[in-house]
Amino acid sequence: NITLSTSAKKQRECLDLLAENPSGLSSATLREAGISASVIKNLSAKGYIASRQIIVDELANIEMTTPPTLTIEQQAALEAIELAKFQVSLINGVTGSGKTEIYIRCIKQILDAGKQALLLVPEIGLTPQTASRFKQRLTYPVTLMHSGLNATEQTNYWSLCTLDTPRLVIATRSGLFAPLEKLGIIIVDEEHDMSYKQAAGWLYSARDLAVMRASQSDIPILLGSATPSLESLQHARRGNYNEVILSKRATKQTLPSIKLLDIRKLPMQQGMSKPLLDLMENRLQQGEQILVFINRRGYAPVLMCHDCGWLAECQRCQSHYTLHRAQNLLRCHHCDARRQVPTTCPDCHSGNITAVGAGTERLEEFLQHQFPDHAMVRIDRDSTRQKHAMQTYIRDIKDGKYQILIGTQMLAKGHHFPGITLVVIVDMDGALFCSDFRAVERFGQLMTQVSGRAGRGDKPGQIVLQTRQPDHPHITTLVEKDYRQFSENLLRERKLTQWPPYSHLAVLKAQAVKEHHPINFITELKKHMQSTAQEHEVALLGPVPATQLKKAGKFNYQLLLQSQNRKCLHLLIESMLECIEDKKLAKSVRWTLDVDPLEMV
Structure with missing residues (x-):
């Protein structure tokens, strides 16, 4: 007895579909059938249909895997971690040492006891692959929370957190505030990462707040990293944290070797030397994957007039615009102001405008010219803006679709790419001379984390660092010794200068x-x-x-x-x-x- 106007064809189609499926259809299925949200809204307003929200588990179809055999170090680590009450355990393990396996086993014990677990990761790009890995081992629901979700997804997942059932929540910084009433453990992976600091609006450190929440709830918290912050290391020194060390990779692979490439007298092309390009060619001929790391997105950091010296500057920030050639825009990386790329100089009207320096876009362009027969992909904040783009790239990289990966620090954190045997660090010298007293610490952390992407498969890995400072003590310590010695040296420096963690x-x-x-x-x-x-x-x-x-x-x-x-x-x-x-x-x-x-x- 439903009466619709003859022009309401889509509404009639929707009703016919629902009549054929009396149990109901999802909004996604209706969209695929050409039924828009406005059609559903109109029918609902007329009282012809009703809708209800159903929380969907996107990880439900992931197959379970068999647990690996623990190493001696992993077994000792598990025995050293207290799960019955508040304790901060610093899991200080080299890249590939099996920290995630420690997390999984601790979380399983908590979930088996009917409680809930919260795992914080620093980047949105890490949540899907992390969730898949945990779902392969846990029979319990896994919920994701991060800012990349739409409003409906955020509502769904927030609702899931309120359920009084065992559950693992994997989240970025803001997930710390999830309403988990039966929270039994918190884990902060890559605890050193600056992404855990909310830098705008209400300022807070998710890592430090996580320790406070664990203390107030009298539950254990694990802080994991291959490059712990100096503050966390000092807490361990003072006995505030229980430090658990994993000094070897969990599999038989050895840590990658590091080669310093002195480029002081070498001719350079877009920041890359001839010996480096030759080494890359050799690896590519062997069918191996290469990660080229440059922590600068865009095409070039400066656009200038070669005739009069004019520089493209953001007047709102008194800083240089970055050229983004893919978008044909000049963009300020401080205030996000944008303007069209001029074809002539605004001052002298010359057409001799030059891009100075290189970012990920320019490096990609150069390497495409150097290695035209090898597929490559650029991964930075610009190339991964679309939803699920990062997941697609990660899957394609693991499937061997790309031989050359060009990326920023997004690729340095937590990713497991077994095919990468060579990691190229184009230039990190600038961090050694930055005025920020934490810059050298971040340099060591980033260099170690990037290096950890190599040699995680069957073949040994190698790191090549181009530098004009091959004898710098911080670089030689990282190359000849390890991050632990590097951090000990920095702690001594901080003590002399009375910078944190000594103040x-x-x-x-x-x-x-x-x-x-x-x-x-x-x-x-x-x-x-x-x-x-x-x-x-x-x-x-x-x-x-x-x-x-x-x-x-x-x-x-x-x-x-x-x-x-x-x-x-x-x-x-x-x-x-x-x-x-x-x-x-x-x-x-x-x-x-x-x-x-x-x-x-």
Whole structure:
């Protein structure tokens, strides 16, 4: 008895389909049949159909696999981990040492006891492959949570977390706040990764908050990494963390060898030397895969006029635009401002405009010319914007579809590519001379993590690092010894300079359109707080311009707070917040407070 107008053909088709399928059809099936969301909405408004939300487990069809035999180190690690109460265990294991197997076995024990588990990973790109690996071994539901999900998916997965049943949740940073009432364990994989720090809005460290949540819930937490942060290593030294060391790869493969390629007097093409290209040619002829690492996306970091020296600069940030040739755009990597690429110089009208430097796009173009017979893929934030793009690339790489992989640090984290035998690090020298005191630590972590992608299959791996600093002590330590010795050296340096983890920092950041406003705000605040800071033995340094003075049209200044005692630092911060509120100092500025900052920007 349903009456529809003759023009409502799609509505009639939808009703006919539902009549043929009385148990109902999914929205995805209806879309495939050409039924749009508006058709469903109209029929629902008329009361002709009803819909309900069903939570779908996308990992339900993954086949189970047999557990591997544990190594002696893995067995000892499991015996050393306390699962009955709060304990922070630092799983310090080389790349490929089987940290994930430790996670799986600990999680299984927790789920078998009727509790829930939370696994944090640093990148969205790691969640699907991580979920698949855990689903191959666990009979329990596995739920994913990250910002790449649409609103419906996020609602579905959040609802799943509220169910009072054993479940593993694999999530990025924000998943720490999942409403798991029976949480029994938290695992933070790649605990050193900066992605765990929320750098905008409400500032927090997901790793540190995870430790706090575990403490409050009296449950164990595992922090895993091949390159632990200096803070975590210091906690282990002091006995706050239970350090578990995995010094060997879980399989028979040896760690890759590292070759330093001194390029000081060598001619270069797009950042690559002739000996390096010859080595790549040799590997490709043997049918092996190569990872070329360059941590700079886009085509070129600078566009300039060869005749007059004009530079393409973002006026809102006073920084260079990056050329993205694939989109034919100039883009600011600080404020995301965009503009068309000029065909002539805006100053002298010359057509002699040159791209200076190389990013992933330019390197891809060059290598396509050098090795036209070998398939290659570029993986960076630009090439993986579409949903599921990263999953597709990872699958194709493992299937051997590509021989050359060109990527940023997205490829350095946690991926298992058995076919890669050679990892090429194009240039990382700049990190050795950065003003940020954490830059060298990040250099060692990134170099070690990238190196860990090689030699994970049947053939041995090799790392080639192009450098103009072959005798630099930090580089030689990483090459001749290991990350552990490298980190010990850095800890000694930090102790001498009294930087974290031998002191505690907070940064008050202020910004405004007019430059004098943040300067005046910090100067006035410092004047009010100077005597209180001296009482609490907290040093106040500033106002100083941020490394990026101007960003998105606003000037940025900061005040650094440093103390040997965290409690004293927090007491001063409380007084400072009260002062800002009571004296209404922040009328003309926007300010934020970052405790334990990871970047001094």
